[in-house]
Amino acid sequence: MMAVCLRYMGNREDAEDVLQEGFISLFTKLGSYEGAGSFEGWARRIFINTALMHLRKTDALGLSDDISEAHGLFTEEATPLEKMGYKELVRLIEALPPDARTVFNMYVVEGYSHKEIAQELGCTEATSRSKLQRARLRLQEMIIEAK
Helix, strand or coil: CHHHHHHHHCCHHHHHHHHHHHHHHHHHHHHHCCCCCCHHHHHHHHHHHHHHHHHHHCCCCCCCCCHHHHCCCCCCCCCCCCCCCHHHHHHHHHCCCHHHHHHHHHHHHCCCCHHHHHHHHCCCHHHHHHHHHHHHHHHHHHHHHHC
16 A cells, blocks of 8 residues: 555655545544445555645645636647656656646546546546546656656
């Protein structure tokens, strides 16, 4: 679960705090696990929600951006990504701003839809799409810079 926390928090110190809070929450809610589905999936959801709550408390998500600010961010030309090592890619994802990193993780890594992300984060689907696009563009820039 540390890997989940690191993906959302971006640094080890905050990830360790969220990990600890997540385990407290997990043990508190252990009686509510009904055995439907995998235990790992159920536990992962608790850690993701704990990370999201932490990000909301610190207003790190900055979900109040106006969609008009996204003008010019969308492009038809996608830069082909070169193969990178896992650790380097994770390091680049961790370097993203918290709001972009969170949406990127939820959409790309966890498989949430934009509708689900919007519900979880209290934003619009358009904001979720915009933040994902910003994250992708920033990752592309960081990959090019890393060459």
